[in-house]
Amino acid sequence: FRTTKGIAFVTAARTFAGAGLASIDAKGRITLPSDIRDVLMATSPEHKVCVSLHDRHDCLVGYGTDEQTRKMADIAFQWENAVKNDGSYDAEAAAVADYSLTFTANCEASGRFVLNPDLRSMAMIEDRAFIYGAGRNFCIWNPNLFLEAQLGDSYARLRRYLELQISKDGGRRA
Numbered sequence: 001f002r003t004t005k006g007i008a009f010v011t012a013a014r015t016f017a018g019a020g021l022a023s024i025d026a027k028g029r030i031t032l033p034s035d036i037r038d039v040l041m042a043t044s045p046e047h048k049v050c051v052s053l054h055d056r057h058d059c060l061v062g063y064g065t066d067e068q069t070r071k072m073a074d075i076a077f078q079w080e081n082a083v084k085n086d087g088s089y090d091a092e093a094a095a096v097a098d099y100s101l102t103f104t105a106n107c108e109a110s111g112r113f114v115l116n117p118d119l120r121s122m123a124m125i126e127d128r129a130f131i132y133g134a135g136r137n138f139c140i141w142n143p144n145l146f147l148e149a150q151l152g153d154s155y156a157r158l159r160r161y162l163e164l165q166i167s168k169d170g171g172r173r174a
Helices: 034-043 065-084 091-099 117-122 143-148 153-168
Strands: 002-004 007-009 019-023 029-031 048-053 060-063 103-106 112-114 128-133 138-141
Touching: 019 029, 019 153, 034 060, 034 128, 048 117, 103 112, 128 143, 128 153, 138 143, 143 153
Parallel strands: none
Antiparallel strands: 002 007, 019 128, 029 112, 048 060, 048 103, 060 138, 128 138
């Protein structure tokens, strides 16, 4: 990514895109769709994936360590602006919101990693997950919860795509 006047821009080569339905094995391992895996490997030189609870939806959000670094830089930038403008900004509260429930896992070259069991439980993800790219990050949902969620018209194509993936998988809903 690059920054201009404090605004972060993500290059197209590092944009999480694509979607897929993934199984979760008995050890809690999940494999990312290849499009998402490739971007993760490019945005996380250590081959680590950061996963936390989504701030608005009943799902998880994942990203590489580059995004984690960008988030800390954004918190520092907002704090510096607040200090310059005699405003108040609670950098610790912002960091708690972004990092307190963020867990980092090693990710194999295949895109497989162990999904934190507590986060998995909080997002009600069982034996399968619906994963889709969302620009600077990707989302991990319980497929049934995604289909039932009131997300608006912008998610209609993703909903149809998931329904197609479920039908290809023998019509079994998670």
